Amino acid sequence: xxxxxxxxxxxxxxxxxxxxxxxxxxxxxxxxxxxxxxxxxxxxxxxxxxxxxxxxxxxxxxxxxxxxxxxxxxxxxxxxxxxxxxxxxxxxxxxxxxxxxxxxxxxxxxxxxxxxxxxx
Amino acid sequence: xxxxxxxxxxxxxxxxxxxxxxxxxxxxxxxxxxxxxxxxxxxxxxxxxxxxxxxxxxxxxxxxxxxxxxxxxxxxxxxxxxxxxxxxxxxxxxxxxxxxxxxxxxx
Numbered sequence: 567x568x569x570x571x572x573x574x575x576x577x578x579x580x581x582x583x584x585x586x587x588x589x590x591x592x593x594x595x596x597x598x599x600x601x602x603x604x605x606x607x608x609x610x611x612x613x614x615x616x617x618x619x620x621x622x623x624x625x626x627x628x629x630x631x632x633x634x635x636x637x638x639x640x641x642x643x644x645x646x647x648x649x650x651x652x653x654x655x656x657x658x659x660x661x662x663x664x665x666x667x668x669x670x671x672x673x674x675x676x677x678x679x680x681x682x683x684x685x686x
Numbered sequence: 687x688x689x690x691x692x693x694x695x696x697x698x699x700x701x702x703x704x705x706x707x708x709x710x711x712x713x714x715x716x717x718x719x720x721x722x723x724x725x726x727x728x729x730x731x732x733x734x735x736x737x738x739x740x741x742x743x744x745x746x747x748x749x750x751x752x753x754x755x756x757x758x759x760x761x762x763x764x765x766x767x768x769x770x771x772x773x774x775x776x777x778x779x780x781x782x783x784x785x786x787x788x789x790x791x792x793x
Binding site for chain 1 (some may be wrong): 720731735773784
């Protein structure tokens with residue numbers, strides 16, 4: 567059974583850096599073909615894909631945010647992380663971590679999401 | 687980036703009704719379309735991928751069709767638990783993009 571859960575700050579001040587952690591179980595990020603990633607969803611809007619990281623440490627980012635994003639993994643702890651620099655109020659959203667469907671670049675299992683508010 | 691549009695933006699239907707939601711892409715994305723269902727306060731749930739493939743555990747009343755730039759999600763008999771918002775997503779090319787959503791409520 568695959569499960570994922572996000573953790574991190576709920577409130578971030580403008581210009582600060584956001585770091586989120588996803589703790590997962592039910593799969594291994596060292597297995598061939600496995601990938602995970604992040605998406606976000608501003609209140610009342612559609613989801614937005616942010617980044618993928620794959621079993622071989624290949625990474626993919628949304629080009630519109632690439633300069634601000636870093637995705638990493640810690641396979642020994644069954645965790646992966648997202649860092650987003652220079653946070654702005656428009657970055658207020660629910661952030662989801664998720665598992666990639668094998669063989670396709672989309673998410674089949676999602677965490678419950680964590681609401682991050684950017685405000686001073 | 688590939689732009690995704692959906693129609694209608696919202697609909698109201700009765701249980702047992704057949705419901706159809708349309709998604710259009712700004713370029714050919716065959717067959718790299720997925721459909722998700724999201725209830726308020728919950729994460730999206732994958733229903734269909736590769737335009738027509740039902741995700742494991744998803745009821746057979748859901749089906750997908752289409753090719754090129756035009757795709758459809760059909761609910762053959764709407765159930766009370768099907769309320770919420772439905773999103774299409776293209777995974778043909780980066781960045782992967784979602785449609786704006788179709789909100790379904792039960793009459």
